[in-house]
Amino acid sequence: MIDDLALRRLLSGIARGDEDMFAELYDLTSPKLFGLILRIQRDRALAEDVLQDAYLRIWQSAGSYAPDAGRPMPWLGTIARNRAIDSVRKAEVRRAVGDVGEDWEARLIDPRDDAATFRDRDALAVCLGRLDAAHRDCVVRAYCEGLSREELARLHDRPVNTIKTWLHRSIAALKACLEEVS
Missing domain, CATH: 1.10.10.10 (Winged helix-like DNA-binding domain superfamily/Winged helix DNA-binding domain)
Structure with a gap:
């Protein structure tokens, strides 16, 4: 179990632009978030890309995390989950549009x-x-x-x-x- 206080401290530091805290957050949480993404994405290489995208979003959004709104791990998981779902949806659209492609x-x-x-x-x-x-x-x-x-x-x-x-x-x-x- 990852300590909520440690995650809150890290997110606060990330909101201030602390890259070392970001690296620490990544080390602590990436296995869990990768597992979550992989269950949705199912393609390991694409899941790795989505994980990177999720951490980019975390870096950009850390300042919007509100400790009184909920625990940090579910907040991180929601970001990862949403990025994975978006990735799957975009792939479906690309396949569908590709089906029409040039033979429309x-x-x-x-x-x-x-x-x-x-x-x-x-x-x-x-x-x-x-x-x-x-x-x-x-x-x-x-x-x-x-x-x-x-x-x-x-x-x-x-x-x-x-x-x-x-x-x-x-x-x-x-x-x-x-x-x-x-």
């Missing part, structure tokens, strides 16, 4: 299309290509795959209202672009 145009093709439809599809592809990648992904997934705003929000780790705004603005931009291109 292929999702628009229907072999039964006639020549006029091909021209319309080409114009749509040009206009979609002008959108931000994340916004384009939302539009393609919503309209070609039927994903809901809530599903897109989870996928992109954004609030539902942000996704709603992205879709609204992207559709408006597509409409204006299609009028210009056609």
Whole structure:
């Protein structure tokens, strides 16, 4: 068991920029925090990166630790846990966006299309290509795959209202672009 008073003293020193106290805190707490992160992240190399990120956040946030708000180890654990969860979510988004990747145009093709439809599809592809990648992904997934705003929000780790705004603005931009291109 790590002594709360020692951790509070170390966090106070870190808040003042004491690098030696930061090194001491790392030595005392990194095995526990690494274990916590590894249970969430499951990839040892990525867990090591998340641990480094967590300690960077601890260094930056030590001044915000309030001893009367709770014990220091759970506070440290919360930072580590949140960094690990963020890392997992970002990896999921990268994989999902990577799934759409460069073949988003292929999702628009229907072999039964006639020549006029091909021209319309080409114009749509040009206009979609002008959108931000994340916004384009939302539009393609919503309209070609039927994903809901809530599903897109989870996928992109954004609030539902942000996704709603992205879709609204992207559709408006597509409409204006299609009028210009056609």
